[in-house]
Amino acid sequence: MSSSQRFSLLNSLPSTLESQWPLANESLLLEPFTYIASKPGEEIRTLLIEAFNIWLAVPNDQLKVIDRVVQMLHNASLMLDDIEDDAQLRRGQPVTHKIYGIPQTINTANYVYFSAYKELSKLRRPGGGSDENVVRVIGASDLDMVVTGELLNLHRGQGLEILWRDLLQCPTEEEYISMVNNKTGSGFRIAVKLMMAHATKNLDIDFVPLVNIFGVYVQIRDDYMNLQSTEHSDNKGFAEDLTEGKFSFPIVHGVRADEQNRVIMNVLQKRPTTPTLKHHTVDYLRTHTKSFDYTLAVMSSLERQVREEIARLGGNSQLEKILDALHTNTND
Template identity: 50%
Template sequence: MMHANIERYDSFLSSLRAPSSSTWTEAQESVLLEPYTYITANTGKKTTEKLVQAFNLWLNVPKDKLAVIIRVVGLFHNAGLLVDDIEDDSQLRRGITVAHKVYGIPRTINAANYVYFLAYQELSSLRPKVQRRACDSSAGSDSGLRDDSFTAENPDFSKRLISDRDLDLVDILWRDTLRCPTEDEYVQMVKDSRSSSLSIRNHFEHGYSETGMTMSLCPILIGIYYQIRDDYMNLQSDEYTGTKGFAEDLSEGKFSFPVVHGILDQPENQLIIDVLQKRPETPTLKHRAIEYLRDTTKSFDYTLAVLHKLEQQARGEVERLGGNPILSALLDKLHVDA
């Protein structure tokens, strides 16, 4: 016996033509975003936000646009962390279990993708007004500037916000093919990826700054310095062990800056390559690799020397641009002693 409700499908095509309201509710959105709210509830160091505020001392972006920029960069950054942790099979993020180990990979990917969508929605409020010439089709000629301004999204702004996600593919390719990059290739990858999200210069200078100031290469330099420091601390810092796990970069098979130096310093020795290939979870092989980088190739000494050179140049550029107390305080906090 057929159910009585079968009759509702008699004129189903007509019902599709009728306007309908969305059934998407705030409660459903809240459930979808749980992996994202889980990771953002435990805030990190907010270094990127601090950099935005620091650069804005020079650029003086209007407060409403600055607030949107901070939100958008935060959305992209944290959604990217959700995906990064899946790609790297990480165990900890900010000292707690990674989101995909709690909510599963499908839900975490869905949450990250939805947050990317929300970020692009936010971008719409940053579309600068540009005047376009109206064409009189009847006369076939240009009739001058229109009174009503046309708004168009700045493509470079969007490109820079997501370029760090695209360039992560290079890092993953090196890892999964076990090909050690040259030091120049590594620095270029960082310049094109990590520094693009940290150098908020590119998000300001296209129509948002009220001062018209150009910050030279200072943000890019700081971005490269920050990433190399992060690589060093991952293998040498007890604090990083507590928040991300012991030498997690080795478990991920990552060609970090000290690792690249160690491999290239003695290319005939396959120890580091063998450790990366095994993706060790237990500390024994990790300790062996770290001892090799410390004592044999002196890779940590080399990395520290590079960091001190980059820090010195960053401080010099900050002073050349007129000084910046927020950036100077951040560089003080990031300084690594020998």
């Protein structure tokens, strides 16, 4: 092919490739995402958005975009998380990469991350908007930095959790809490920070401290349920955190409570897939180190702190109902 022919070919390419991207290809590319999103979990993020909107009164069109962005980022992160953990089940069905393969799942998750940023552009106000001079805790012009900063936090937390697992290095309780505030808290903060940037009420109130406590509470509860709950077993497999070698909150306590006994560390090293070692370890945590009793006490303290902060902020019946449901389901 001559240089003139190559030049002619370049000139024939569409200036906007996206306009030439077939919808059929888009559907195929997004199929792994559609698969995981089709089986929703507890929908706690959507419920949280609805509850916080009692305080923030975000216009409905913007609220829908925020909810969509949060769900996109959350489900994309789960697809990658399941690969990193070599998980088998998510929400009671095979994890995405077991159906679609690791390469396609990674590509789709990354595609959804970038698509979420495109969706985020719908929240930007052309020319600054009519309230550009309004003072907010989170500025409406900071949306990209809000999401980018929290995605960095997510990957920092996830990275530490992976390092601890692969190095068989048990963190302290304080290190664990910090990791969770990065990993789990990031998704909740994205939702509430974007809402704060578009609120029509309570513009000067910082809701992030409440979200931080709530995020830690939700993750510790999830850790507890992973080792204790029958329903959780049906959705993710029995004591799957032990198979993944994960230093969850009860496990961190169990290791630290009796550092002369290496039962838990040895089991984590084995990454057990059959019930025998798992049942033995769960029983050890229950009877020897009393780690489940300790975890419940910590959860109770965190729940109390969340309720006190809700009251301090003026009360929120919908948010309290979320806590009531989480509390009830923990004890079932």
